[in-house]
Amino acid sequence: MSGFRMTKQTQLVLRELLQNPTQPQYGLAIGHKVELQSGTIQPILARLERAGILESFWEDADEHAASTPPRPRRRYYKFTEDGAEEARVALARAYKSKPARPGEAPKPATEI
Template identity: 65%
Template sequence: MSGLRMTPQTEAVLKEMLLKPTQHHYGLTLGKAAELPSGTIHPILARLERSGIVESFWEDPEEHAAASPSRPRRRYYKFTTNGAEQARVSIAEAYARRARRAGVKLTPSPSTGQ
């Protein structure tokens, strides 16, 4: 993910989204699941969107009216076509960087050789 900062918070958001990679995710729900405040989650989602990992869309006005017209419309996030794979690779790269800094030698998996 060229240029994207892989902070622990960004990693937590991506991991949460990867639990259900084809689902549309609501920002506040993601924030609660990743244990992040809304002031943190929304800037992360904006960066992920700018980097092309996720895309967003507004809740359909008719669905909103049927659900609860008194609440604001929701903005949903989902992975782009290659976004989930980019997220997996980026998380693995971040893990490898942390391991190298800690002096841990990563060994290939016996079953995959990777």
């Protein structure tokens, strides 16, 4: 796996995808769930794909043609074979390295 920036927004996206790690999801739905705009979610998904965490595919043309009302074709994202585990490890590292706020006890690192 190549490195990728672990921003707070990236953490939100990975946590959402890990809610159901075997289910492909399309970018707009992910963005709605984590309350991020398309201009934020798409670059995150592209970085995660380049890093080997996610892979993407376009929805079947027949499925798209049958949609009512008509809408743009969807691009779906899903974890690669090892992507879900890599995401869990990356989130655990980010969680562990997060500095505690003044007066707050450090939180234990746990697997997500």
